[in-house]
Amino acid sequence: MIARIGVITFPGSLDDRDAQRAVRLAGAEPVALWHGSHDLEGVDALVLPGGFSYGDYLRAGAIAALSPIMSEVKDAAAKGMPVLGICNGFQMLVEAHLLPGGLIRNAHQQFIRRDQKLRVENASTAWTSQFEVGQEITIPLKNGDGGYICSAETLQRIEGEGLVAFRYAGVNPNGSLDDIAGLTNERGNVVGLMPHPEHAVEPGFGPNTAAAMRSGVDGLAFFTSAIASLVAA
Amino acid sequence: MPTIVVDVMPKAELLDPQGKAVSGALDRLGYEGFGGVRIGKRFELTVESADEATLATVRTIADEILSNSVIEDVVGIEVVE
Numbered sequence: 001m002i003a004r005i006g007v008i009t010f011p012g013s014l015d016d017r018d019a020q021r022a023v024r025l026a027g028a029e030p031v032a033l034w035h036g037s038h039d040l041e042g043v044d045a046l047v048l049p050g051g052f053s054y055g056d057y058l059r060a061g062a063i064a065a066l067s068p069i070m071s072e073v074k075d076a077a078a079k080g081m082p083v084l085g086i087c088n089g090f091q092m093l094v095e096a097h098l099l100p101g102g103l104i105r106n107a108h109q110q111f112i113r114r115d116q117k118l119r120v121e122n123a124s125t126a127w128t129s130q131f132e133v134g135q136e137i138t139i140p141l142k143n144g145d146g147g148y149i150c151s152a153e154t155l156q157r158i159e160g161e162g163l164v165a166f167r168y169a170g171v172n173p174n175g176s177l178d179d180i181a182g183l184t185n186e187r188g189n190v191v192g193l194m195p196h197p198e199h200a201v202e203p204g205f206g207p208n209t210a211a212a213m214r215s216g217v218d219g220l221a222f223f224t225s226a227i228a229s230l231v232a233a
Numbered sequence: 234m235p236t237i238v239v240d241v242m243p244k245a246e247l248l249d250p251q252g253k254a255v256s257g258a259l260d261r262l263g264y265e266g267f268g269g270v271r272i273g274k275r276f277e278l279t280v281e282s283a284d285e286a287t288l289a290t291v292r293t294i295a296d297e298i299l300s301n302s303v304i305e306d307v308v309g310i311e312v313v314e
Contacts, residue, residue: 059301066298090304095301104243105250148245175248211298 003028003230005223006043008073010035010064014051015086015198022198023047026223035067043229045082045126046073048089050142051198060103061091061144064186070096080233082126082226083190087143089194090182097182099192100158101150106143107175115207115216116141116195117169118181122162125188126229130221136169137218141195148176148183148194161186166193197222235283237291240309241300242273272309274299283312 005023008031009016019028031043040046043187046120064070070092076085077098085093093099106112117138120131131137150158155177160162166182174194182193197219200206243249252271259267276299280287288310295307 009262058299058302062298062301094303100303102301104248104304107248107250109254147248147250151246151303154303175250 003045003227005045005047005226006031006033006040007047007049008035008069008094009049010051010053010067010088012051012053012055012064013049014087015053015196016049018196019049019086019198022201022219024222025201026227028223028227029219031207033069033132035069038068038072040069040072040076045226046076047085047198048083048085048092049088049198050087053092056145059091059095061088061093061095063094064088065095070182074098077185077190080187080189082229084127084222084226085190085192086148086196086198087179087194088090089109090194091145093190093192098190100154100163100183101183103145103194103220104147105145105218105223106147106173111142111144112146112173113140113142114173115139116173116181118166118193119169120165120193121167122165122184125165125191126223127186127222127225128165128184128189129228130225137221138216139195139197139219140202141173143174143194146174146176146194146197148174148180150177153154158183162198163215164219165191166195234279234281236313237280237288238272238279238311238313239276239278239291239295239299241276241305242271242296242308243305245271245306246302257280258279261291273305286314 022032200219
């Protein structure tokens, strides 16, 4: 049976179609879901895509985190369904308290777009099992509010419990504490990160690599990891 | 109709990139004696009545929606006519 992975579209989502495409290229069936609905349509996993929901009004991701469908997302996450938040989706997950901490304006106040090197810190989550700990990957980063912050106690806890999923490597592009690029919850089913794996899934359309221009497909393993976790479950 | 004003500020111990940028501009322009600048938000809620029940609701809204307690503090809730 082919896995069905839902991608939720919010008002102002930009990368929902790219996330659907990534799901398809990884070998699952993408299911388009709508923020105003209470129906997850029986999907096996969820992606909250990037964009600028509600124009980043109030706080990035804050109003979307109060959407009707988010009550079902929280229930599903609590039951162990794999949930991936990318960029604005990550901001929604912290606003919904599904992941700890918060995201604020980049330290230097500027929007960043670059191919970003990351180090995999936790390869035991539903979305990272096809990576190795310590592996370096490159996927696009593009945001204005990507600075990860949290209290000293929270930082100590997430570092102590191994909840950092990805760290920026080479350069910290936005002032994030401890170079944190992405987090997982304790159970490993909910993962959020600022960079965009869905933009590095097909040769010809990804970041440059040493081998060839635009050949980077390091984002694909996020989605194949989720599919593998569903098969194993 | 009365207005209830809610003031929200980034937590004191956390970096406020916007305030830092303004502070840097003041330094550059030669304004001396300003140790720092922090930027917060002011919400004006128009209400039919600023009674105790409404204020209680506003406190809940301020804590749960207008601010994110991970990164911000509600520093004031006051009624202005």
